[in-house]
Amino acid sequence: MTSALRLLLLAVFCFHVLTGTRPASAATITRGGDAVMGCRLSISGQIEEGDADALRALLDQIGFTADYSPVGRRICLDSPGGGLREALAMADLIGERAYGTAVPAGAACESACAVIFLAGRYRHPEAGGAHSNDRLLHPRGRLGFHAPSLLLGERAYTRDEVDTAYAIALDSMAGVLRHRADMGTAIPDSLFLALLGTPPFEMTYVETVGQAAQWEIAVAPVAFPAGNAQQALSNLCWHVDSGLIDYPLQSEPRPLDFTYEEIEDTSVYALSNRRFRYEGSARCELRIFGDYGPVRYMGGASYTGGATDQDISGQAFPYMLYPPDTPIADLPVWTEGDDAHVRAFFRAVQDPGSAGGAVGGFNNCRLASTSARVINVNEFVNLRAAPGLRAPIVGQVRLADRVQVPDTGRLLPLRDSERGQECLNFCRALTEYPSSEDVRRRAEGCIAENMLWYQVVAPDGNTGFVSRHFLAE
Numbered sequence: 001m002t003s004a005l006r007l008l009l010l011a012v013f014c015f016h017v018l019t020g021t022r023p024a025s026a027a028t029i030t031r032g033g034d035a036v037m038g039c040r041l042s043i044s045g046q047i048e049e050g051d052a053d054a055l056r057a058l059l060d061q062i063g064f065t066a067d068y069s070p071v072g073r074r075i076c077l078d079s080p081g082g083g084l085r086e087a088l089a090m091a092d093l094i095g096e097r098a099y100g101t102a103v104p105a106g107a108a109c110e111s112a113c114a115v116i117f118l119a120g121r122y123r124h125p126e127a128g129g130a131h132s133n134d135r136l137l138h139p140r141g142r143l144g145f146h147a148p149s150l151l152l153g154e155r156a157y158t159r160d161e162v163d164t165a166y167a168i169a170l171d172s173m174a175g176v177l178r179h180r181a182d183m184g185t186a187i188p189d190s191l192f193l194a195l196l197g198t199p200p201f202e203m204t205y206v207e208t209v210g211q212a213a214q215w216e217i218a219v220a221p222v223a224f225p226a227g228n229a230q231q232a233l234s235n236l237c238w239h240v241d242s243g244l245i246d247y248p249l250q251s252e253p254r255p256l257d258f259t260y261e262e263i264e265d266t267s268v269y270a271l272s273n274r275r276f277r278y279e280g281s282a283r284c285e286l287r288i289f290g291d292y293g294p295v296r297y298m299g300g301a302s303y304t305g306g307a308t309d310q311d312i313s314g315q316a317f318p319y320m321l322y323p324p325d326t327p328i329a330d331l332p333v334w335t336e337g338d339d340a341h342v343r344a345f346f347r348a349v350q351d352p353g354s355a356g357g358a359v360g361g362f363n364n365c366r367l368a369s370t371s372a373r374v375i376n377v378n379e380f381v382n383l384r385a386a387p388g389l390r391a392p393i394v395g396q397v398r399l400a401d402r403v404q405v406p407d408t409g410r411l412l413p414l415r416d417s418e419r420g421q422e423c424l425n426f427c428r429a430l431t432e433y434p435s436s437e438d439v440r441r442r443a444e445g446c447i448a449e450n451m452l453w454y455q456v457v458a459p460d461g462n463t464g465f466v467s468r469h470f471l472a473e
Contacts, residue, residue: 027047036104039102043090050086073134074101075102077103091179095185099119100122138333147456156257191215213239221334232345244315252325266346270284273376294334373398381397405456
């Protein structure tokens with residue numbers, strides 16, 4: 001039995017064994033809302049039957065508006081939950097009309113309300129129907145998930161009644177999955193399993209930066225951090241990637257090395273070394289800006305290269321600059337008009353002592369020794385039958401193991417690649433002009449792109465090819 005099925009059965013069990021009564025009182029749905037979070041509407045109180053119709057009526061009154069910013073097009077939420085089916089109907093409406101969602105300071109959005117929250121999105125008038133997530137949690141707000149419950153009177157139940165409760169439970173879970181599929185709502189598998197695995201009498205709150213990033217929940221307004229800018233940018237790259245692929249970061253990620261294409265007073269365009277995706281062959285490309293305001297994304301991260309030449313992008317927010325285990329409640333709040341922390345952060349990026357950068361001292365593409373160790377991988381590097389990440393695998397060499405390089409002068413370009421030949425020319429130029437910063441940067445870029453390869457002998461005697469990127473003296 002799969003873990004997902006076991007959790008579903010647990011949720012079903014909770015559906016039909018819990019008892020109790022709940023007073024019915026519809027939610028309050030009004031125009032206006034928290035100005036800090038940029039809300040146009042507000043929903044507060046218990047979610048009950050008829051609330052979806054009330055929301056639809058209010059949205060119809062407002063009509064279609066072409067908003068060129070998500071700020072001012074959000075629905076503020078402050079609700080303990082209520083009927084899941086009604087909440088799903090409201091989530092469908094929010095998805096159809098492309099409204100963002102927000103949990104303001106001091107508010108709590110729990111249970112069925114959290115399902116409504118996940119539907120938040122923004123559709124730019126000129127985006128051709130495409131949308132991006134727009135769901136913001138204030139660092140002083142609360143967002144909680146748990147499995148839905150079916151509250152019944154305390155008495156004995158017949159088999160038919162139990163079967164009905166079971167069917168309702170399955171239908172409710174199917175409703176969440178249907179909403180995800182039909183509306184394109186980003187509900188990561190790990191979040192869905194956390195929802196199923198939390199009994200109705202408990203609550204899983206979004207409490208850390210790592211949780212929020214993995215579940216693609218924006219936390220704002222958050223001030224830029226002080227201190228080590230290189231580590232902060234590294235955190236950002238890892239956080240966006242964890243949300244795109246849905247994996248957890250357990251502790252502060254290892255720092256990345258960056259080369260900077262552009263650095264301004266409130267913006268930076270940076271490229272990391274290759275540590276991401278298949279065999280660590282993709283790099284993080286950051287474009288971030290400090291003047292977008294406290295409750296908007298500040299740019300994005302793209303992951304380029306790799307065996308599939310895949311290019312995947314995600315939004316970046318200031319809270320992602322913090323380590324994954326940082327409690328959300330401890331994040332500093334960015335107050336509108338106070339931008340001193342923004343200027344201080346970008347000054348730190350411009351300072352090589354705090355922002356990192358390309359590894360200094362590089363002045364030759366070729367290895368000086370016939371003994372080299374494996375670097376820049378998580379566990380191992382694949383030994384290839386020919387130069388190139390698409391060549392057949394003929395063996396593996398573990399991280400930090402040493403290989404023999406019979407001919408250090410024979411650096412081979414990626415086969416059938418004009419770029420590889422161009423890279424060989426850059427390496428020859430670097431030998432002639434070792435002090436040229438431009439040539440050095442181009443040659444380093446070639447190595448980072450896995451354009452140059454060595455034939456090596458592994459510790460087990462197996463012979464194959466390894467990218468120069470994975471080898472060091």
